[in-house]
Amino acid sequence: xxxxxxxxxxxxxxxxxxxxxxxxxxxxxxxxxxxxxxxxxxxxxxxxxxxxxxxxxxxxxxxxxxxxxxxxxxxxxxxxxxxxxxxxxxxxxxxxxxxxxxxxxxxxxxxxxxxxxxxxxxxxxxxxxxxxxxxxxxxxxxxxxxxxxxxxxxxxxxxxxxxxxxxxxxxxxxxxxxxxxxxxxxxxxxxxxxxxxxxxxxxxxxxxxxxxxxxxxxxxxxxxxxxxxxxxxxxxxxxxxxxxxxxxxxxxxxxxxxxxxxxxxxxxxxxxxxxxxxxxxxxxxxxxxxxxxxxxxxxxxxxxxxxxxxxxxxxxxxxxxxxxxxxxxxxxxxxxxxxxxxxx
Amino acid sequence: xxxxxxxxxxxxxxxxxxxxxxxxxxxxxxxxxxxxxxxxxxxxxxxxxxxxxxxxxxxxxxxxxxxxxxxxxxxxxxxxxxxxxxxxxxxxxxxxxxxxxxxxxxxxxxxxxxxxxxxxxxxxxxxxxxxxxxxxxxxxxxxxxxxxxxxxxxxxxxxxxxxxxxxxxxxxxxxxxxxxxxxxxxxxxxxxxxxxxxxxxxxxxxxxxxxxxxxxxxxxxxxxxxxxxxxxxxxxxxxxxxxxxxxxxxxxxxxxxxxxxxxxxxxxxxxxxxxxxxxxxxxxxxxxxxxxxxxxxxxxxxxxxxxxxxxxxxxxxxxxxxxxxxxxxxxxxxxxxxxxxxxxxxxxxxxxxxxxxxxxxxxxxxxxxxxxxxxxxxxxxxxxxxxxxxxxxxxxxxxxxxxxxxxxxxxxxxxxxxxxxxxxxxxxxxxxxxxxxxxxxxxxxxxxxxxxxxxxxxxxxxxxxxxxxxxxxxxxxxxxxxxxxxxxxxxxxxxxxxxxxxxxxxxxx
Numbered sequence: 001x002x003x004x005x006x007x008x009x010x011x012x013x014x015x016x017x018x019x020x021x022x023x024x025x026x027x028x029x030x031x032x033x034x035x036x037x038x039x040x041x042x043x044x045x046x047x048x049x050x051x052x053x054x055x056x057x058x059x060x061x062x063x064x065x066x067x068x069x070x071x072x073x074x075x076x077x078x079x080x081x082x083x084x085x086x087x088x089x090x091x092x093x094x095x096x097x098x099x100x101x102x103x104x105x106x107x108x109x110x111x112x113x114x115x116x117x118x119x120x121x122x123x124x125x126x127x128x129x130x131x132x133x134x135x136x137x138x139x140x141x142x143x144x145x146x147x148x149x150x151x152x153x154x155x156x157x158x159x160x161x162x163x164x165x166x167x168x169x170x171x172x173x174x175x176x177x178x179x180x181x182x183x184x185x186x187x188x189x190x191x192x193x194x195x196x197x198x199x200x201x202x203x204x205x206x207x208x209x210x211x212x213x214x215x216x217x218x219x220x221x222x223x224x225x226x227x228x229x230x231x232x233x234x235x236x237x238x239x240x241x242x243x244x245x246x247x248x249x250x251x252x253x254x255x256x257x258x259x260x261x262x263x264x265x266x267x268x269x270x271x272x273x274x275x276x277x278x279x280x281x282x283x284x285x286x287x288x289x290x291x292x293x294x295x296x297x298x299x300x301x302x303x304x305x306x307x308x309x310x311x312x313x314x315x316x317x318x319x320x321x322x323x324x325x326x327x328x329x330x331x332x333x334x335x336x337x338x339x340x341x342x343x344x
Numbered sequence: 345x346x347x348x349x350x351x352x353x354x355x356x357x358x359x360x361x362x363x364x365x366x367x368x369x370x371x372x373x374x375x376x377x378x379x380x381x382x383x384x385x386x387x388x389x390x391x392x393x394x395x396x397x398x399x400x401x402x403x404x405x406x407x408x409x410x411x412x413x414x415x416x417x418x419x420x421x422x423x424x425x426x427x428x429x430x431x432x433x434x435x436x437x438x439x440x441x442x443x444x445x446x447x448x449x450x451x452x453x454x455x456x457x458x459x460x461x462x463x464x465x466x467x468x469x470x471x472x473x474x475x476x477x478x479x480x481x482x483x484x485x486x487x488x489x490x491x492x493x494x495x496x497x498x499x500x501x502x503x504x505x506x507x508x509x510x511x512x513x514x515x516x517x518x519x520x521x522x523x524x525x526x527x528x529x530x531x532x533x534x535x536x537x538x539x540x541x542x543x544x545x546x547x548x549x550x551x552x553x554x555x556x557x558x559x560x561x562x563x564x565x566x567x568x569x570x571x572x573x574x575x576x577x578x579x580x581x582x583x584x585x586x587x588x589x590x591x592x593x594x595x596x597x598x599x600x601x602x603x604x605x606x607x608x609x610x611x612x613x614x615x616x617x618x619x620x621x622x623x624x625x626x627x628x629x630x631x632x633x634x635x636x637x638x639x640x641x642x643x644x645x646x647x648x649x650x651x652x653x654x655x656x657x658x659x660x661x662x663x664x665x666x667x668x669x670x671x672x673x674x675x676x677x678x679x680x681x682x683x684x685x686x687x688x689x690x691x692x693x694x695x696x697x698x699x700x701x702x703x704x705x706x707x708x709x710x711x712x713x714x715x716x717x718x719x720x721x722x723x724x725x726x727x728x729x730x731x732x733x734x735x736x737x738x739x740x741x742x743x744x745x746x747x748x749x750x751x752x753x754x755x756x757x758x759x760x761x762x763x764x765x766x767x768x769x770x771x772x773x774x775x776x777x778x779x780x781x782x783x784x785x786x787x788x789x790x791x792x793x794x795x796x797x798x799x800x801x802x803x804x805x806x807x808x809x810x811x812x813x814x815x816x817x818x819x820x821x822x823x824x825x826x827x828x829x830x831x832x833x834x835x836x837x838x839x840x841x842x843x844x845x846x847x848x849x850x851x852x853x
Contacts, residue, residue, distance in 0.1 A: 198719050198721055199717075200718055203714075205699075205701070206699045206702060209700055210698070210699045210700060212695055213690075214699065215658070216678055216688065217710050217764070218679040218681075218682045219710075220679065277701045
């Protein structure tokens with residue numbers, strides 16, 4: 001028992017998990033237990049926790065892809081715009097605005113949307129890996145252009161759709177659990193297996209720590225970068241599908257707006273070093289749940305939504321401090337001085 | 345307390361990293377005004393840690409530092425500098441993209457009456473200062489425009505100008521040519537005359553005897569002793585550094601090839617015909633045979649490392665052909681080279697070799713993993729087995745396989761890199777400066793490993809700036825100049841004079 005605990009506490013996801021549990025408990029106490037109530041309506045589970053999972057699904061998916069990119073010391077700030085493109089394409093196909101020959105086929109809409117995300121990712125990866133543009137600048141191109149592209153697809157309008165099949169992506173249930181949860185499990189599970197069961201994870205950490213030395217041991221650094229930016233783009237497209245299915249339409253101006261920063265925040269909360277190196281995808285996913293649950297908590301407390309941003313900022317400060325060596329040294333020194341004073 | 349001449353006194357300093365690693369235990373050190381004091385010891389002896397404590401990079405756990413009889417406790421390099429302790433590292437810690445003058449006056453720029461920086465004065469002052477050091481360079485050019493040697497002298501000039509009382513030189517000569525070293529020594533002597541105390545860390549014993557007054561030796565984080573340089577014979581010094589009596593040492597240092605008769609013509613491993621690479625090597629011809637240790641001699645930039653990089657697929661081949669075991673080989677990437685049985689320990693251990701944040705076992709299996717491919721992951725058990733095997737075979741000193749490689753000393757890091765390549769079971773091993781910045785004991789060990797490997801049939805390419813070790817290890821020597829092969833020496837022909845003559849432009853006899 002004790003041994004299991006020790007082993008668990010060494011994992012990178014341990015700290016974020018504890019934080020998440022504390023936030024949940026806090027909510028439980030403030031709401032006098034309402035928070036944990038799950039009700040079953042028509043065989044579907046409802047409740048606050050279910051909401052967090054459903055609303056946080058996009059962020060969890062993005063955080064998965066973002067983790068690998070941050071592990072190489074890069075960043076992808078185009079994911080929000082890719083979500084907008086993906087939603088625009090899917091919704092426009094479903095309501096027949098583009099490719100009318102598909103007759104509003106949802107499967108075709110999904111496939112083409114994900115394809116668009118993949119192509120966007122390849123573009124990002126090409127700029128970073130081959131042209132060697134700094135990741136933040138390279139992905140900024142699509143961040144800016146992406147929303148424009150999305151608006152061109154929707155001709156500048158908000159596209160609304162009526163398709164129960166498409167709604168299912170966000171609102172559907174399987175075995176009483178919301179469908180987005182299964183998407184998350186599938187995609188994140190894929191990433192965890194891919195990075196853990198193959199040498200991909202080791203190579204990523206190696207590239208993140210020392211790209212030159214990695215190249216010199218034979219790792220194809222360019223291909224690795226291309227692969228992760230492509231994955232990130234494809235994942236963002238999936239998140240875009242969930243988003244548009246949730247609002248039952250494509251809103252190019254607001255879909256995924258600012259979500260890239262939340263995704264980076266989630267990875268940071270998960271404890272992955274943003275300068276590259278060691279990473280943990282499960283920890284980032286828990287980080288995403290934390291970001292989401294903070295939003296839920298603030299809304300549940302009846303605090304104006306404006307405070308969410310302030311709270312997030314506070315959270316970032318706390319994370320930065322907890323990762324700063326200088327700060328730790330300072331605290332430890334204080335403690336030692338205090339102890340000396342007490343001791344003498 | 346302090347005698348009139350005593351400048352810096354360090355008493356009973358201790359420093360531990362975590363519980364397991366004790367870097368310094370009760371170490372003493374003292375430095376006089378107008379003295380050059382060598383701080384010597386093997387890798388892991390604690391020299392670097394002591395310097396880091398003195399310069400405020402690391403905090404000591406215990407002990408006292410006194411400067412001019414006053415206790416100091418620097419918490420950052422800035423604080424140490426304000427107290428009068430300046431350091432010049434092997435890797436120059438200035439800003440390469442600022443001008444020489446800016447580098448000298450950064451943080452204390454002279455202002456004019458409008459409160460903005462007085463550029464005229466900065467440049468004029470910088471020129472005047474460098475003139476004193478007999479260094480006539482354009483101070484408005486960026487620092488990285490100049491060689492490492494000049495950068496280092498700029499760093500020293502800066503240190504002397506900010507009223508440093510103590511100047512710490514941490515292996516400043518590793519990458520300098522002998523003419524540059526002479527110039528550096530001139531400057532050091534000049535500063536000594538002015539009353540500065542200089543701490544000189546180096547691995548080159550010749551230099552210790554040439555320039556220092558006293559020697560302090562550390563070993564395994566402990567203080568061994570302080571001696572007058574002229575009263576300490578070289579063998580005794582080495583003995584004190586490695587903690588062996590010198591009979592054992594002699595054996596290690598005298599490892600030699602068995603008699604020539606045992607060696608015979610072996611099959612060719614790799615053959616280059618008229619190979620060129622843009623910007624580096626031109627029309628290179630080379631044959632490497634199994635079981636030989638081929639040496640590349642030449643000055644820095646003569647094409648030694650460049651050729652190795654071409655052979656390893658790092659730099660592209662624009663012309664000519666490469667044959668591995670009589671078959672055409674295409675070396676477009678390091679992976680191609682690895683698949684052809686080639687391994688390469690690069691010159692800069694820190695930037696091109698180690699993956700600092702990863703553990704020893706991960707660093708060891710990395711190349712093998714690449715060779716096997718991304719989908720054939722080496723199991724944890726196999727990795728652990730490999731790591732343990734090589735830790736024992738190469739006698740890597742580490743608390744365990746999980747240790748991060750950046751926490752090892754330079755010599756042990758080099759052994760891990762060597763293990764990484766031996767794990768891929770190569771037929772041709774290229775070593776670029778494998779013993780640079782490594783203590784004598786480990787150096788001898790690595791040389792012995794190289795000879796053993798060649799003895800068992802591996803082809804080895806050995807590149808080193810130290811002619812001594814080349815003479816000892818190599819069975820054949822190729823001399824390079826200006827990216828071209830200018831001479832070849834075999835077996836008994838190999839001698840320092842012969843190499844020098846060819847390097848300088850004479851013909852091979």
